Amino acid sequence: MFPDELKYTKTHEWAKMEENTDVVIVGITDHAVKQLGDIAFLELPEAGNKIKKDSPFGAIESIKAVFDLTSPVTGEVIETNQQITDNLELLNTDPYEQGWMIKIKIENKNEFESLMNASVYEGFLNEKGEEH
């Protein structure tokens, strides 16, 4: 089960609109965390960086494999979660709250609205035959 209040991407990021703002918080789903296994390194952008929907915003390494983190929306990074870069375990224990990665001030709310909701994301994983 994935939190209903979040939106999801096919590359397993989640996105949450902060109430009454144009800021979207982004992280990776617990499905992604489980698939990655033992996460060793994380690279996040600095505040002020501009990022584009469907483009990489960072990278993560597990089992010596490096993966891109893909932005669900276009906008400017206004904050990164310093806590997780020092404590990657938070991605395992609390991927949807303390494990958030970046906050993005978005340009186009439609990009956020067009992301998958929880049930569609779950269906997408089922279609791929992936456990969740």
Place this chain on the structure above:
Amino acid sequence: MKWRLIRSGFLNGYTNMAIDEVMFIHKITQDVPSTLRLYGWDPPAISIGYFQKAEDIKFDKKIDIVRRMTGGGAILHDKELTFCLVAPIKNSVIPEKVFNSYNAICQAIVNGLTFLGINAQIRGKVKTSLSKNNQPFFCFSRPSSSDILFKGKKLVGSAQRRKNGILMHHGSILLDDQNLNGATSINAILQREIKFEEISNAIIQGFEKEFSIKLVPSDLTECETKLSRQLEKTKHLT
């Protein structure tokens, strides 16, 4: 199924990394076949993993230092056969999931080594008591599930990069001993000096057997060659 085989011979570290990167980018953007590239290093060089810092290298000789696109620890590339495999993450011969893909590719290497009379094993899942920050800096000093071992000693190290649906897998096969604790080499096992050609041929056979593919000797495309020269100058040499 046919894959492309590139035998580059011995090149410097900057050129080697530029070629691998271009093969990877090209596979993302162009319709080129999946590729296995085999190469050596002249002069020797140290490659560091994507997340490692060059200033953390403790090495007392002057040597070229290059960064890989793949993860894992640093490697001193001297007498070694390196391979770079580039293929779609979803393909008909290598499993999609990371752990399984490592296993399949390592099995191809293990198969190849049997042609030399070497009975190697894949280490399999390991639990290390070391925290991530306390892992040894060098690949051949740290245990990993994808290691290929001979009598408990590491002979082959591997690492991957995954991007836009494409997989890059790097593997390093030690040909000669580097006096590293817990590591061994082809020469030490065979008690003779193996020719680069001979180990290359064995590894090619291993891949062909494991994946039922035909590796067709090829050259880089004109575009790949041009781009890799540019990338070497603009990125890897700076």
